[in-house]
Ligand SMILES: Nc1ncnc2c1ncn2[C@@H]1O[C@H](COP(=O)(O)OP(=O)(O)O)[C@@H](O)[C@H]1O
């Protein structure tokens with residue numbers, strides 16, 4: 206446990222000290238939110254603005270996670286530290302977990318920043334009926350998206366090109382998780398995919414809490430899906446490391 | 459040392475092949491046999507050197523021993539534990555350091571780097587501070603540990619690496635070309651540190667392509683070439699492989715391949731190597747004891763501008779060069 210906390214803290218330091226990525230992490234979510242809200246503003250419907258405001262907030266976490274989770278292992282590989290952490294006795298999943306949570310912390314920042322930005326620039330004071338549950342939903346969104354990133358980053362250990370997958374998932378994810386467009390508008394075939402993505406449920410939960418409805422059902426599903434990611438990642442982690450040791454892909458850049 | 463003692467490291471007929479793909483459109487698969495049946499034993503407390511040119515398979519051998527690569531065939535054990543079957547235990551008891559300036563978190567301070575790896579190696583929190591302090595002392599980084607690694611020189615990085623590898627007080631220490639890219643003074647300090655490890659009773663496997671480094675440090679050396687061990691013994695034993703004989707050195711200005719072939723074909727000649735020294739090309743001819751080859755070799759150089767001609771006793775370097783070029 207202590208190990209996880211210390212590693213989390215040190216990894217967060219690494220993320221915070223990277224000036225360029227840090228700048229992007231600060232500015233990107235705000236740009237997305239602005240774009241989404243400008244589109245919605247045309248309608249002049251306050252309910253739609255609230256809808257978009259909440260979605261845009263979650264969008265920031267998604268973007269910072271999916272892309273960076275896969276580049277994360279690539280980053281370790283390029284720095285030559287991937288082999289060193291694999292050669293350590295700590296199971297590799299426990300090495301990755303604090304890193305993904307450090308990223309989730311950055312994602313969490315982007316939620317708060319987006320909400321403040323919306324408020325300041327577009328005058329959308331979030332009408333939230335139940336603040337504690339709303340905050341809980343945001344946390345769930347951050348954690349489950351982190352776990353999704355965790356799953357992606359595990360695959361990057363073996364498959365060097367999986368960072369491309371992360372990048373490719375960024376924009377479809379916005380739609381599939383219903384951040385800014387209601388899921389009902391998606392073709393029916395795509396809906397099951399949305400259901401498999403934990404953030405979908407977290408965003409539903411955020412909206413339910415904001416509207417004063419009970420978010421518990423959504424959050425329960427969200428937690429279950431998130432745990433499934435973690436279990437799958439831990440299981441894959443062991444297999445993929447073995448396979449990387451067999452196929453010698455740990456050292457290659 | 460009693461013969462019944464378990465070796466600290468034991469490699470039995472280790473082999474490793476790599477499959478590589480070339481070309482994007484029509485990929486052709488190629489198999490590289492990096493290590494081809496390597497066997498050796500290292501006794502506890504011994505400093506063992508694996509010496510060979512670039513691409514000989516040193517790193518690949520080490521990576522199999524430290525559980526980063528699974529051998530294609532053959533087996534190996536560290537402290538009696540199998541490197542494939544007992545991965546966790548092996549990892550817990552070994553340290554690993556490679557040369558070059560990669561393998562550190564640039565954006566963290568030296569101290570934070572050490573803290574991070576202490577956690578991964580499960581160093582108990584109460585011992586961490588003291589341990590890190592004494593290691594910083596050992597590698598001479600005390601006072602600089604708060605700075606970010608980005609600003610470290612190559613030598614400092616290498617020393618930080620060594621401290622990192624020793625955090626959990628491993629019994630067996632693997633050093634893969636640690637002195638690569640370090641200036642002579644730094645390299646000398648590094649050798650002193652390595653020698654200090656042996657004093658502490660640690661088993662060390664050192665790979666290098668510097669002859670003198672192996673000569674100075676190692677109890678025993680195995681020379682590896684194209685994935686095979688071609689000679690093994692103490693530095694003195696290896697020198698004896700060539701000591702019965704003489705070396706003829708001929709300075710030339712632009713020697714032709716034909717002339718080298720003539721020299722090689724001369725009776726009594728063991729090997730011929732051409733070394734570039736500035737504008738000169740020096741023909742280093744190692745000969746059998748008592749053989750008189752100078753006249754022949756010089757006759758073969760007819761038409762080539764020849765400088766100084768000299769004789770000397772063979773060195774360990776000659777032994778090495780002969781072994782890896784044969
Ligand atoms: N991951 C890899 N994939 C393909 N070929 C490799 C890989 N690693 C090493 N090799 C090849 O194996 C051979 C031995 O390499 P290596 O063990 O690094 O040699 P050394 O450390 O002695 O310089 C070289 O020909 C190298 O190109």
Ligand SMILES: [Mg+2]
Nearest residue numbers: 516517634635
């Ligand atoms: Mg090497």
